[in-house]
Amino acid sequence: MKVLVIDDEKLVLLPIKKRLTAIGYEVKTETNGMIGMKVFDSFKPDLVIIDVHMPEISGFEVVKHIRLHRKLTTPIMMLSGSVDDETIIKGFDLGINDYMKKPISLNEICARTKRLIGTPEVNNKNEIAKNKVIIQKRSVGVVIPCYNEEERLLKDEFLNFIDEHSGYYLCFVNDGSKDNTLEVLEKLKQGREEYITVYNCEKNGGKAEAVRQGMLYLLENKKLDYIGFLDADLSTDFNDFEDLVTTIENSNFKIVSGSRIQRMGANIAKDSARAIISQTINFIIRKILAMNFKDTQCGAKIFNKEIVPLLFEQKFITKWLFDVEIFMRMRKEYSLLKAKQLICEQPLKRWVHVDGSKLSMKDSLKIVFQLAQIAFGYANYKSQKDKQTINTRTDVFKMKNKTLQKKTEKFTLS
Structure with missing residues (x-):
């Protein structure tokens, strides 16, 4: 049949x-x-x-x-x-x-x-079609930045996810890994090219640049409705990421960001020392953004495709705090009031700190300096709309200048 x-x-x-x-x-x-x-x-x-x-x-x-x-x-x-x-x-x-x-x-x-x-005569009776795969009406691209993930990459978890969730396209970005991460990713992609791709950065540029490159790469896929990113160690549960997508799909939000808030009914496991530092840093971030974020740094976020160019075309100025820069750019592109209406912070049900994460305690101390960079660096930030206006005015000025030059030349010849 x-x-x-x-x-x-x-x-x-x-x-x-x-x-x-x-x-x-x-x-x-x-x-x-x-x-x-x-x-x-x-x-x-x-x-x-x-x-x-x-x-x-x-x-x-x-x-x-x-x-x-x-x-x-x-x-x-x-x-x-x-x-x-x-x-x-x-x-x-x-x-x-x-x-x-x-x-x-x-x-x-x-x-x-x-x-x-009817049922085919040669019916595979061992095929138990009882899993709950849903054919969605939207398509989602997910960037997974990878640096030296040869030993840590949870290949089976990624494959199980795309088998059980339709409408997902995974983009693994190899951020100039020094181990065999690229080979592992290429092997993972084999036979699954329709929904897995590998974007290779020959030099290590840091997570911020790896995510930015991956987001812009997926932006070229016209079939995608939403684009987001997820940490390679899967410290955020796939089911939680699916919940973020469901939220943005059924709302007017432009960004839905996961939040690792410790609360009853959630399994949020953090190292105690890191938690104390995180609270201090988060207090400073809230003051800089003038937004009451509980957690800007969660590595699970989903974006409406239309705002990706606004937020990712320009390089970030910090190595680790690009999440803060994303929200700062939202403020600049819209307004503080409008940005608050377009961003949703959604608590996760599960998040576990994975051993081997690249951010050390020493690195955490550098974050304060990077926050100062953001505060001063974005004071004169030009939004994409402002740049378009400036470019338009510049083009008009050039045209008027050319016309004036032609009139001057004509007058001189006369």
Whole structure:
């Protein structure tokens, strides 16, 4: 039994194909509706699963091709993040057999597929399709900065995460590691290029620059809705990161930042000496930012894609406190009041200090100096909007100057 799945999001196609193939269906996928119609004609599937909103042509046009042009009754299952009645009614008026709203579980897709075309004769009875993978209506890019992580990288945890959570694209940034981290990352990527990439920095530039490079690299991926970063040691739980994404997806926040607040009901394990230093530093940070942050330095943050250029195009001036610089740039790009409305600090359920972290007690003492750098360095910071205004005025001045020069030359020749 054959299934054709058409969706412009590869991060949607991969888990669906993997699950249906494991059950016993023959599956083909396509990201382009025009090509999808040609594949339909040659593949002759028993079921078509198609997304509504795609570039070039919509899923409705593919349905018309099957129903009106080919005059076939092949079962069609439509997926969409749209919830309006008009879209649903239009689909059924054109002749679709089923409609599902994203997010939706793979279990339900499989159950509806079996209902529409039956179970394959060669069914993999050992395939237990009971895990809770959800096909999301958004795509998320995650930057993981890595420096000498050959021994510490939790490869299985990363792979399990992307197997259980659809819509994620991981970008590991090798920050000029001196061990075999790059080789480990390249091996991790093999066979998973659709949702894992490795960005290699030949020289070590520090976490701030590694994250910045990774964020800008993922910005080029037009399919992503949100981009964030996560520490390679996974001191922040994946489930907590998923909660951050859920928050930004269902709100008007531009940044959702994890917060390692020690409280009842949460497993937040910190070294006591580091905790005391952190409290002192955090007090200074709150004064500099004029924002009541509990924890700016948590290595788990998610951003609306549209603000990434504003915050990451310019290099950071400090090595470790780029998180503070991010929030300072939000103040400069918007205003203090507006920035407070666009930033959410969300408590984590779990965070554990991992042995081997790069920031030592001695390094912590240098942070005070770096905070002074931020306070003075951003006093005259020009926002991207200000720079655009300055560039526009400069261009106008240059044009007027050229016009004046031409008039002067003409007058001189006369």
